[in-house]
Amino acid sequence: MARIRRLQHAVLNCRNVEASVKFYTEALGMEVVNYDRDRRMAFLSFGPEHHSIALFHFPTASAMLEP
Secondary structure, eight states: OOOOOOOOOEEEEEOOOOHHHHHHHHHHHHHHEEEETTTEEEEEEEESOOOEEEEEEEOHHHHHHHH
């Protein structure tokens, strides 16, 4: 299995932050730097950077249409 050595910075919008955190930590071995369940956002790192990936909740299309 290839090992990722560095990722500068990526911001990802996802529908389920908790599931995404689980994937990135278990499948890729990332470390959770900050996880705010109330704001539905997380920052993960491969180590040397403060964070390599930022995950933010992205609502479903129907939720975006509500006033």
